[in-house]
Amino acid sequence: xxxADILNGPALWFANRGTGFVxxxxxxxSTMLGVLSTARVTSRxxxxxxxxxxxRNVSLLAVTFLAAHITTAVVDTFVDIRWWNAxxxxxxxxxxxxxxxxxxxxxxxxxVSVTSxxxxxxxxxxxxxxxxxxxxxxxxxxxxxxxxxxxxATVWGSALNLGCIAAVxxxxxxxxxxxxxxxxxxx
Numbered sequence: 001x002x003x004a005d006i007l008n009g010p011a012l013w014f015a016n017r018g019t020g021f022v023x024x025x026x027x028x029x030s031t032m033l034g035v036l037s038t039a040r041v042t043s044r045x046x047x048x049x050x051x052x053x054x055x056r057n058v059s060l061l062a063v064t065f066l067a068a069h070i071t072t073a074v075v076d077t078f079v080d081i082r083w084w085n086a087x088x089x090x091x092x093x094x095x096x097x098x099x100x101x102x103x104x105x106x107x108x109x110x111x112v113s114v115t116s117x118x119x120x121x122x123x124x125x126x127x128x129x130x131x132x133x134x135x136x137x138x139x140x141x142x143x144x145x146x147x148x149x150x151x152x153a154t155v156w157g158s159a160l161n162l163g164c165i166a167a168v169x170x171x172x173x174x175x176x177x178x179x180x181x182x183x184x185x186x187x
Contacts, residue, residue, distance in 0.1 A: 012076035019069035020145055021160065026062035028164040030055060031138045034131075035171040056116075063113060066106065095148055102144035108137035138168065 033055035037048060070086045073079075081099065085092035087107065090100030115122065115130040142164065151157040 012072050013078060016069060016072040016076060017149070017151060019065050019072060020149060021151070021157075023062060023065040023069050024142065024145055024160070024164055026058055026065055027138050027141060028167055030059045030062050031134065031168050032171040033058060034134065035168070035175050039175045059113075059116075063109070066109065070106070098144055098147035101140040102148070105137040105140035105144060108133045108140070112137065 033051055037051040037055055073081050074083050074086060079094045081092055081094060085099060086103055089103040089107065090096050091103075092099040111130050112134045115127050119127050142161065146152045146161055149157060152161060
């Protein structure tokens with residue numbers, strides 16, 4: 001197998017698809033854990049630090065898959081996606097709107113990652129203001145995959161997308177439900 005076969009063959013396409021779906025699941029899990037860790041729910045069997053640690057580790061794994069997803073998309077020669085299209089939204093020749101949503105999600109996730117690494121040097125308010133952009137990044141990444149993903153319209157692709165939407169929605173509803181309950185208890 002030559003280098004040209006690798007760059008033009010199906011291996012990169014499969015790797016791109018695979019990393020995209022794994023990335024969606026990891027970002028969904030990270031978002032859920034982030035939402036639930038802000039609810040400050042703990043128990044003797046599941047302390048809050050466990051949720052936060054899991055959130056950080058899943059996020060780190062997601063960033064790794066994000067790098068693999070971008071690399072396979074750029075290296076694959078079947079569709080013309082340049083490296084700068086990954087960082088500069090709406091500049092790609094191939095499906096510029098939906099590729100732009102993915103680029104914008106990447107930019108937001110980079111901001112969230114950098115500020116998380118610098119959190120010990122920042123006050124809470126600016127860090128939190130940037131960190132909540134992860135919700136928008138998750139949503140834009142989801143739209144990117146739903147519109148660009150070749151498997152998004154399949155039964156299993158649609159089920160995965162809807163499952164991720166449901167999982168994050170339930171997490172958000174649970175968080176707000178817990179906050180409303182804690183307000184009733186403390187008053």
